[in-house]
Amino acid sequence: MIDREGKTVRVLFVAAEADPLIKVGGLGDVAGTLPAELRKLDAAALDGWKLDVRLVIPYHAAIRAKKLDIRPLFDFPVERGEETITASAYVTDVNGMPVYLIDGAPFPKEGPVYSLNTVEDGEKFIFFSLAALDLAKKLDWAPDIWHANDWHTAISIYALAHRRKKDPFFAKTRTVLSLHNLPFMGGGTDATIKAYKIPFSRDPRLPAWGRRQPLPLGLLKADRVIAVSPSYAKEILTPEFGCSLEDFLATRQDAIMGILNGLDQQVWDPQNDPQIASPFSASDMSGNSENKRALLREFELPEKMDTPLLILISRMDQQKGVDIAIEGLRLLTGTPWQAILLGTGDPVLEKACQRLEKDFPDRVRAAIRFDAKLSHRMYAGGDMLLMPSRYEPCGLAQMIAMRYGCIPVARAVGGLKDTIVDDPKLTSGTGFLFEKATPRAFANALQRALKTYTDHAPEWQGMQKRGVQQDFSWGRYAVQYGNVYLDLMEVKR
Ligand code: ADP
Numbered sequence: 001m002i003d004r005e006g007k008t009v010r011v012l013f014v015a016a017e018a019d020p021l022i023k024v025g026g027l028g029d030v031a032g033t034l035p036a037e038l039r040k041l042d043a044a045a046l047d048g049w050k051l052d053v054r055l056v057i058p059y060h061a062a063i064r065a066k067k068l069d070i071r072p073l074f075d076f077p078v079e080r081g082e083e084t085i086t087a088s089a090y091v092t093d094v095n096g097m098p099v100y101l102i103d104g105a106p107f108p109k110e111g112p113v114y115s116l117n118t119v120e121d122g123e124k125f126i127f128f129s130l131a132a133l134d135l136a137k138k139l140d141w142a143p144d145i146w147h148a149n150d151w152h153t154a155i156s157i158y159a160l161a162h163r164r165k166k167d168p169f170f171a172k173t174r175t176v177l178s179l180h181n182l183p184f185m186g187g188g189t190d191a192t193i194k195a196y197k198i199p200f201s202r203d204p205r206l207p208a209w210g211r212r213q214p215l216p217l218g219l220l221k222a223d224r225v226i227a228v229s230p231s232y233a234k235e236i237l238t239p240e241f242g243c244s245l246e247d248f249l250a251t252r253q254d255a256i257m258g259i260l261n262g263l264d265q266q267v268w269d270p271q272n273d274p275q276i277a278s279p280f281s282a283s284d285m286s287g288n289s290e291n292k293r294a295l296l297r298e299f300e301l302p303e304k305m306d307t308p309l310l311i312l313i314s315r316m317d318q319q320k321g322v323d324i325a326i327e328g329l330r331l332l333t334g335t336p337w338q339a340i341l342l343g344t345g346d347p348v349l350e351k352a353c354q355r356l357e358k359d360f361p362d363r364v365r366a367a368i369r370f371d372a373k374l375s376h377r378m379y380a381g382g383d384m385l386l387m388p389s390r391y392e393p394c395g396l397a398q399m400i401a402m403r404y405g406c407i408p409v410a411r412a413v414g415g416l417k418d419t420i421v422d423d424p425k426l427t428s429g430t431g432f433l434f435e436k437a438t439p440r441a442f443a444n445a446l447q448r449a450l451k452t453y454t455d456h457a458p459e460w461q462g463m464q465k466r467g468v469q470q471d472f473s474w475g476r477y478a479v480q481y482g483n484v485y486l487d488l489m490e491v492k493r
Contacts, residue, residue, distance in 0.1 A: 009485055011038065011053040012143040014132050016125060016152035017113055018057050021068070021092075021099065024113050025315075026396060027149060027180050030228070030261055031055065036097055037262070037478040046482045049491070056135060058128045059090055059103035061110045068092060070101060076138050078104065078131045081197050087131040089138070100139075102131045121152075122189030126196060126214070129156035133163065133170075142169055145485045147176040151186035154218025159198055161221035174488035177222035180393055182236055183243050186214035205251045207244060216245060223488055225256045226481070228394035229415035233258030241391050241413075259481060260418060261394045262474030268379075268400045270468065275376035280405070282468040285461070288380070288405050295381030299340055299365040307336045308453045310446075311382030311406065313375050313397055316345030316353070316368075321388035321411065326352050327439035328388065328446060329364075335450055338363045339386075340378060344370050379404040384449055388434075388442045392416045398431070402467030407431050407460070409449050411442070419472070426452060426459040430467045 017024050019032030035053040043050050063070075070092040077084040090101040106127040108120075115121055129148070133156055136143060148156050157175045164170040190212040193200065201211040203220055210216030219225055227233035233256050235241035237249050249256065266272075271281045277294040280287030289305060296303050310329075314320040322343065329339060341353045341364070353366035367374065379385070385401035387410040394415035398408040402420075408431040410416040416433070423429030432452075434445035453460050 007043070007049045008052050009049055009145060009482075009489065010141065010143045011035075011051055011145040011147055011485060012132070012136060012141075013053055013055045013147045013149075014129070014153045014156055015055070015057055015149045016128075017060075018055055018099070020094070021057065021066075021101075022060050022063050022113060026261070026394070029264070029396065030178070030180065031057070031149060033262065033264055033474060034478065034481065036095055037474040038481060039097055041478055041482055045479050046486060049482070049486060051482055051485065054098045054100065054141075055094075056100040056102065056132050058107060058124065059088075059101035060113050061108060062113065063101065073100075074138065076131075076134055078127060078134055079196070080127070081195050085127060087127075087134065089135055100135060102128055102135060104128075104131060118186075118188030119192070122186065122192040122214075125152040125186070126155055126189060126192050129153050129214075130159055130196060132156055133160060137169055143173050144489055145176060146173050147178065148218060148222075149178045150180050151184050151213075151215035151218075154186070154222075155193065155198065155214040156218075158201075158214075158217040158221050162199075174223045174485075175221065176224045176226060176484065176488070177218045179219075179225055179227045179232075179236070182215070182241070182245070182393075185210075185216060185243070189214060205248050207248065210245060210248065216248070219245070219249070219252065223255065224484055225252065226484065227256065227258040229260050229418045230258035231417045232391075232393045232414040235391070235414060257484070258418075259477050259484075260415060261396065262477050263396060263399045263403070263472035265403070265471075265473050268403050270380060270404050273376055273380070275373050276380040277377070278380075280380075282465050285405055285464060285468070288464075291377070291380040292383070293381075295340070295377055296338070298377070301338050301340075301365060302362065304336075304338065306454075307338055308383045308450055309381065310337050310339040310384045310386055311378045311401075312339070312341045312343065312386045313378055314343045314387070316343045316349035318346070318349075319390055319392075321390050321437060321442075322349045323352060324388040324390075324437060324439050324442050325386045326356050328442035329356065331439055331443040332446060332450070333360070335447065337450060340365045340367065340382070342367045342369070342371065342374060342378060344368055379406050382406045383453060384409050384446075386442075386446070387411070387416060388437065389413060389416060390437050395419070399470075399472045402430055402470055403472065405464040405468050407449060407463055407467065409434075409442070409446050411435070411437060426456060426463070428466070429463055430470065431463070
């Protein structure tokens with residue numbers, strides 16, 4: 001199975017979404033970038049091995065609408081108990097990487113990638129997960145590594161673990177499950193799992209409810225579980241972040257590790273960003289103030305260049321602590337600052353942002369929408385990014401902010417803790433962190449940041465510079481993934 005002459009590892013990366021074909025959230029960023037980065041790795045970085053990574057995603061209705069060059073391959077049957085459902089395979093390539101797409105009746109002809117209907121999504125993604133296994137076989141391309149992501153494709157790992165016992169095709173395939181977001185486990189899909197005749201687990205290590213949900217089943221059988229930051233890999237073993245799986249996850253501790261996500265530094269490059277008024281670099285940050293002025297004008301805020309401009313760019317979700325940010329800002333109205341909040345999601349949080357604008361019309365603006373171009377102008381023009389997440393598996397916004405000289409004020413959790421350095425002496429830090437998910441703790445950290453901004457300008461500029469100079473690119477993380485694959489295959493190193 002392994003091309004030992006050519007030393008090639010076959011990896012099938014299985015995900016619900018992948019940029020640029022389709023992107024809804026962070027998973028789309030990772031699945032759109034990591035496979036290509038793995039393919040690019042020089043064999044010298046991996047003891048002479050090359051990675052032949054391919055990607056498979058569902059042929060979502062929204063991809064169809066884009067009219068890309070996607071070619072039909074073949075149809076094949078997927079067994080659903082006594083019935084069969086026809087799956088249609090397609091292929092395209094993205095920068096030289098084969099990308100397979102799977103369509104079939106469970107995917108509606110129109111509609112979003114993820115619906116609010118758990119049964120419908122269960123039908124979509126369980127069909128897709130199993131069809132992906134059949135596709136590999138139909139292609140006669142036995143992967144050395146099967147790399148699934150989150151609940152949507154986790155069941156493929158559980159099903160593969162059963163298949164490899166009796167099907168020599170998968171006998172040597174090792175499995176990796178990336179964990180981008182533990183709380184979404186695929187609940188409400190038991191009837192579908194049963195319909196596909198996938199036996200529920202009886203493993204006593206899993207809580208009873210977890211024996212019939214895709215993510216816990218995948219976590220049970222994956223040869224390696226990779227959380228998207230080292231801190232998140234540890235946090236999920238605790239009651240605060242473990243979502244009631246912490247005791248089970250502790251039994252799998254040896255299989256769990258964390259690798260940070262990288263950032264696409266071509267898209268997020270302050271020296272070369274067509275979206276911003278005045279590009280800048282670490283050696284000459286003067287463009288930065290022009291960006292701030294432009295942003296204040298755009299939002300018709302007073303052009304107070306010495307007043308710190310705070311930005312929040314986030315899904316409006318409990319996870320992100322938007323409520324903590326708003327309450328925290330209300331605690332600090334005696335101190336000068338201005339703020340622009342950008343995001344959509346939970347209507348309660350959207351309204352709370354709008355109410356803050358209404359209460360403080362001379363210093364707050366709320367933009368309730370998704371606006372990628374505006375986000376570039378905000379990162380470039382803002383002085384501080386507010387990110388008081390309740391949990392944060394990795395987080396990209398803080399990395400983008402640092403690259404743009406915008407200092408993060410963030411909760412010390414998950415990937416935030418792993419990417420931001422808070423140095424009270426102000427000599428080596430890149431941001432401000434706080435521990436408790438409370439408005440008071442957030443306000444204290446913000447107060448420290450505001451004071452540094454006004455009273456310690458040279459130190460502030462030092463922090464900005466260190467942030468802009470940081471390398472968040474995928475390279476070294478891709479090497480870490482590559483080494484995980486080689487370890488799992490137990491190849492001679
Ligand atoms: P998550 O994936 O949990 O939403 P991340 O910090 O990993 O959080 O990534 C969020 C990404 O989405 C960042 O690139 C951020 O700039 C972007 N983003 C979030 N909300 C908006 C919005 N309303 N408009 C534009 N970009 C947004």
